[in-house]
Amino acid sequence: MAEILVLVDHVDGEVKKTALELLTLARRAGEPAAVFLGSGYDAARDTLGQYGAAKAYVVEAPELEQYLVVPKAEALAQIAQSSGAGGVLLTSTPEGKEIAARLAVKLGSGVVTDAVDVAADLTTTQSVFAGGYTVTAQVTKGTPVITVKPNSVTPEATGGTVGAEDKVAVAFSDAATKARIVERKPRAATGRPELTEASIVVSGGRGTGGDFGPVEALADALGAAVGASRAAVDSGWYPHAYQVGQTGKTVSPQLYLACGISGAIQHRAGMQTSKTIVVVNKDPEAPIFAMADFGVVGDLHTVLPQATAEIQKRKG
Amino acid sequence: MKIVTLVKHVPDATADRTFTADNTTDRAGVDGLLSELDEYAVEEALKVGDAGTDVEIIALTMGPGGAEAAVKKALQMGADSAVHVVDDSLHGSDALATAQVLAAAVTKIGDVDLVLTGMASTDGGMSVVPAMIAEYLGLAHVGFVGELTVSDTAVTARRDDDAASETIEAALPAVVSVTDQINEPRYPSFKGIMAAKKKPVETWTLADLGVDSGAVGLDAALCVVREVTKRPERSAGSVVTDEGDGGTKLAEFLAAQKLI
Ligand SMILES: Cc1cc2nc3c(=O)[nH]c(=O)nc-3n(C[C@H](O)[C@H](O)[C@H](O)COP(=O)(O)OP(=O)(O)OC[C@H]3O[C@@H](n4cnc5c(N)ncnc54)[C@H](O)[C@@H]3O)c2cc1C
Ligand SMILES: Nc1ncnc2c1ncn2[C@@H]1O[C@H](COP(=O)(O)O)[C@@H](O)[C@H]1O
Numbered sequence: 001m002a003e004i005l006v007l008v009d010h011v012d013g014e015v016k017k018t019a020l021e022l023l024t025l026a027r028r029a030g031e032p033a034a035v036f037l038g039s040g041y042d043a044a045r046d047t048l049g050q051y052g053a054a055k056a057y058v059v060e061a062p063e064l065e066q067y068l069v070v071p072k073a074e075a076l077a078q079i080a081q082s083s084g085a086g087g088v089l090l091t092s093t094p095e096g097k098e099i100a101a102r103l104a105v106k107l108g109s110g111v112v113t114d115a116v117d118v119a120a121d122l123t124t125t126q127s128v129f130a131g132g133y134t135v136t137a138q139v140t141k142g143t144p145v146i147t148v149k150p151n152s153v154t155p156e157a158t159g160g161t162v163g164a165e166d167k168v169a170v171a172f173s174d175a176a177t178k179a180r181i182v183e184r185k186p187r188a189a190t191g192r193p194e195l196t197e198a199s200i201v202v203s204g205g206r207g208t209g210g211d212f213g214p215v216e217a218l219a220d221a222l223g224a225a226v227g228a229s230r231a232a233v234d235s236g237w238y239p240h241a242y243q244v245g246q247t248g249k250t251v252s253p254q255l256y257l258a259c260g261i262s263g264a265i266q267h268r269a270g271m272q273t274s275k276t277i278v279v280v281n282k283d284p285e286a287p288i289f290a291m292a293d294f295g296v297v298g299d300l301h302t303v304l305p306q307a308t309a310e311i312q313k314r315k316g
Numbered sequence: 317m318k319i320v321t322l323v324k325h326v327p328d329a330t331a332d333r334t335f336t337a338d339n340t341t342d343r344a345g346v347d348g349l350l351s352e353l354d355e356y357a358v359e360e361a362l363k364v365g366d367a368g369t370d371v372e373i374i375a376l377t378m379g380p381g382g383a384e385a386a387v388k389k390a391l392q393m394g395a396d397s398a399v400h401v402v403d404d405s406l407h408g409s410d411a412l413a414t415a416q417v418l419a420a421a422v423t424k425i426g427d428v429d430l431v432l433t434g435m436a437s438t439d440g441g442m443s444v445v446p447a448m449i450a451e452y453l454g455l456a457h458v459g460f461v462g463e464l465t466v467s468d469t470a471v472t473a474r475r476d477d478d479a480a481s482e483t484i485e486a487a488l489p490a491v492v493s494v495t496d497q498i499n500e501p502r503y504p505s506f507k508g509i510m511a512a513k514k515k516p517v518e519t520w521t522l523a524d525l526g527v528d529s530g531a532v533g534l535d536a537a538l539c540v541v542r543e544v545t546k547r548p549e550r551s552a553g554s555v556v557t558d559e560g561d562g563g564t565k566l567a568e569f570l571a572a573q574k575l576i
Contacts, residue, residue: 068457073451097442101446101448102450104448105448111444111539114442128441140540175455178456182472183482240476240497246329272547277550290552296556296566305563306564307562307563315576
């Protein structure tokens with residue numbers, strides 16, 4: 001059975017949930033092999049094994065942290081070539097896509113981005129045109145390179161252990177060190193779940209009038225992540241990292257609450273595939289109501305606090 | 317300084333976008349326009365000029381006949397000239413072929429210091445073409461840039477990802493793709509619209525670029541679309557009007573759906 005390489009997203013060895021999702025998908029198509037780039041592998045080993053990584057390729061090199069993505073793409077290309085991998089799975093983040101782009105050129109392989117499902121024969125499912133269409137596609141040449149959206153599958157543990165470990169030495173090319181990271185300022189943690197991974201998202205738009213307090217309070221009562229429309233972000237009310245939509249994040253949670261958001265196509269593009277959609281908007285004509293499973297026509301400044309209080313009461 | 321801005325002609329996102337029989341994007345049935353996200357790249361190139369650097373800005377597009385509308389808008393905004401790569405064998409090209417052709421065009425333009433692109437095209441939206449062009453040309457690529465400073469020899473860029481805000485430095489020549497956070501694209505002025513009519517637009521074929529037509533187009537694509545299905549419209553649910561109990565009803569709905 002061919003190896004399916006999974007590029008592991010991690011922070012100093014703390015493995016992200018998305019990596020476990022990729023391992024789960026990789027198992028369908030072949031033998032999952034984790035590719036761990038950077039330092040901290042020892043902290044990640046057990047988790048990777050538990051979620052089905054039969055093998056791990058580990059590359060430790062200062063270049064991986066000092067320069068933008070090219071060292072990662074070169075390491076991955078070398079491993080894909082020497083292992084004769086049957087496919088490579090990465091997470092659909094800006095970095096994941098950029099690595100995928102360069103990797104596809106290096107391998108002369110087809111690439112699919114933003115898959116929401118990957119079948120045993122590596123046929124992918126994507127959602128396109130603002131979620132209006134579902135497309136299945138297949139890479140027909142080379143080693144399929146596929147980036148998968150977060151939350152596309154529930155991680156399943158196998159309870160296994162990493163059987164073989166291969167510490168790989170990579171000789172980086174001159175091209176690998178052309179874009180240097182001169183500074184990296186980590187963002188302060190909010191204590192809320194990550195937007196793309198959360199099972200509930202509460203978003204606020206221009207209708208908040210700049211006060212995200214009621215949106216955040218409802219999010220906290222639900223254990224949800226907070227999102228924002230571009231109008232709210234452009235007004236400086238909420239950071240861009242939380243924007244949902246075409247030029248922000250795509251989310252696909254169990255529950256999406258859109259509060260004071262009209263439902264422009266660019267916003268819908270980022271939340272259309274949410275399982276249940278709830279809307280609070282004072283304008284009954286707002287287009288977002290057309291996609292709501294449940295909607296309240298009303299002022300979010302009174303509806304949200306009441307909902308929050310009722311949820312807290314029910315949760316006891 | 318010579319700057320190439322990549323501009324793509326795309327079907328209007330607010331219209332009903334569809335596919336043709338061969339599962340490629342329908343580019344004839346829907347009005348097209350300059351991909352809005354590429355306007356930010358054009359604006360950023362113009363800003364380098366505004367800041368005092370002597371710039372020559374060339375808008376480059378690859379696409380069928382109608383794609384000239386995209387370069388026209390860039391010329392109206394202030395680009396100096398344009399190149400339109402058009403060839404029947406390009407129909408159905410995938411991202412790799414597109415990047416290969418655009419890279420060849422950048423090489424033919426010659427002595428390019430900076431290639432500026434949008435963060436994603438608003439139709440395909442893979443966000444991979446800029447990095448692929450950089451890979452073909454052996455250049456640095458800084459993607460998803462929210463703030464850019466261009467000197468004679470290098471770019472300094474800020475980009476924000478989920479976990480951190482990064483500052484990146486890369487020597488020129490380089491490829492930089494910018495987000496919609498970076499600036500506010502200008503509207504073409506009347507003067508700009510008149511001036512654009514006299515600006516040169518070159519049309520290049522694959523033969524002009526020395527790219528083998530067998531390496532591009534639908535048949536050469538490394539990836540095939542198997543099936544296209546229209547997503548069923550979401551059936552509208554129930555809507556209540558708040559009469560002092562809207563929040564309670566919302567909570568009741570969530571409880572009934574076992575979401576709390
Ligand atoms: C290239 C491009 C990319 C874009 N990318 C994105 C993107 O990624 N994400 C995104 O969101 N947008 C994006 N947009 C912008 C998008 O077109 C809309 O402008 C934006 O989504 C509008 O945000 P909004 O719904 O918050 O504001 P509005 O459209 O102004 O809607 C505000 C809503 O709030 C309601 N309201 C007002 N007051 C209250 C109240 N007190 N209580 C309850 N309801 C109230 C109003 O009835 C209205 O429906 C993009 C646009 C372009 C051109
Ligand atoms: N056919 C094309 N012509 C010109 N520029 C393009 C073309 N395709 C992609 N680009 C550029 O590459 C960026 C990213 O495109 P994509 O990878 O398709 O999302 C776009 O914003 C454009 O700047």
